[in-house]
Amino acid sequence: EVQLVESGGGSVQAGGSLRLSCTASGFTFDDSDMGWYRQAPGNECELVSTVRNDGSTYYADSVKGRFTISQDNAKNTVYLQMNSLKPEDTAVYSCAAALPGPRGCSSGSWCYRCYAAEYNYWGQGTQVTVSS
Numbered sequence: 001e002v003q004l005v006e007s008g009g010g011s012v013q014a015g016g017s018l019r020l021s022c023t024a025s026g027f028t029f030d031d032s033d034m035g036w037y038r039q040a041p042g043n044e045c046e047l048v049s050t051v052r053n054d055g056s057t058y059y060a061d062s063v064k065g066r067f068t069i070s071q072d073n074a075k076n077t078v079y080l081q082m083n084s085l086k087p088e089d090t091a092v093y094s095c096a097a098a099l100p101g102p103r104g105c106s107s108g109s110w111c112y113r114c115y116a117a118e119y120n121y122w123g124q125g126t127q128v129t130v131s132s
Contacts, residue, residue: 002025002026002027003025004022004024004096004121005023005024006094006095006123006124007126008020009127010127011129012128012131013131013132014132015084017083017085018128019079019081020082020128021077021079022034022095022123023075023076024078025076027097029097030053030073031100032053032098032100033051033052033097033098034050034051034069034098035047035048035051035098035113036049036080036094036096037093037116038092038128039092039094040090040092043091045116046060047060048063048080048093049067050113051070051071052113053100055071056110058107058112058114063082066082066085068081080093085128085130086130087131087132090130092125092126092128093125094123095122095123096120096121098118098120099120
């Protein structure tokens with residue numbers, strides 16, 4: 001059975017930090033691309049960051065320089081370190097896993113998974129609330 005279990009969400013004041021964790025099981029984590037998405041009420045689901053199975057990363061412009069994605073293959077866990085949080089970061093954050101396959105987006109010659117439909121498995125989501 002595939003599972004993605006997130007933790008680390010919560011409430012924090014603007015300028016604060018949180019670290020989200022997502023522990024995976026039931027598929028080959030090392031071969032997969034992992035992503036963090038978020039959705040705020042009334043907004044579309046947005047890709048925040050993704051890490052390819054080779055360790056290369058992508059960040060949305062809105063979080064670049066503030067968020068860091070990382071993974072520990074020994075623990076089958078992907079992290080999202082969120083610093084300098086802003087009220088507009090308030091959302092439900094979900095991790096997702098994409099099995100090996102074509103990557104639908106590109107930045108120059110570098111390809112990555114940007115479409116939610118490219119991800120095979122999803123976690124249940126964790127709430128992040130940032131107050132001003």
